[in-house]
């Protein structure tokens with residue numbers, strides 16, 4: 311495949327009269343870790359969800375592997391290799407860790423389920439210890455790990471992560487980003503949406519800064535970490 315794995319070309323999204331995305335253009339190449347940073351309400355979750363057509367773009371194009379997916383169903387997108395670990399974790403609370411992981415295989419079937427579950431237990435040893443525990447009784451960090459592992463169970467070509475650090479203690483955030491770094495090293499393509507700009511930029515090859523529905527800036531993670539405007543707005547001026 312030539313060209314980016316995922317590409318937004320001048321994408322608009324409206325919620326009724328409110329325009330949440332304004333002519334957004336961005337791309338993610340295979341093997342890259344790319345993050346999207348921005349304040350509360352900037353439109354980051356909207357952008358991620360628009361990949362699945364929920365909400366549907368009102369203008370522009372979304373391309374995946376060179377094919378337009380702007381008007382495809384969420385099912386089509388998921389079964390073609392894009393998996394999302396949603397904001398707020400949203401694991402199945404009454405199911406065990408193993409059952410949650412099995413749910414992640416729905417887009418591809420269970421042929422590789424046992425081997426993939428072992429792989430997840432290597433990546434997230436804590437989940438192995440808790441394999442029979444119900445998700446609702448686990449800590450926020452453990453549920454976040456489970457949500458990421460569940461997304462990986464569909465063997466995605468592109469992993470979307472919506473605010474994996476949300477509501478977690480700094481030490482747990484550090485662990486999660488360490489695991490994402492390991493995952494990135496395996497060649498996984500990752501698109502990360504984060505308010506925690508510091509961690510996100512350190513992890514990312516490239517990043518985009520979103521302000522009220524528009525891409526305001528782009529650069530390598532290191533460039534944006536060193537950018538004064540970014541530091542003042544998203545890194546507490548440090």
Ligand code: ATP
Nearest residue numbers: 325328330348349350351352353354355356357505
């Ligand atoms: P957060 O980090 O708080 O989730 P965000 O950057 O992900 O913020 P979005 O949740 O995408 O931002 O919201 C972007 C804008 O669209 C906001 O002004 C929000 O109020 C609005 N919005 C989001 N979802 C809906 C909806 N279902 N109906 C109407 N407006 C919405």
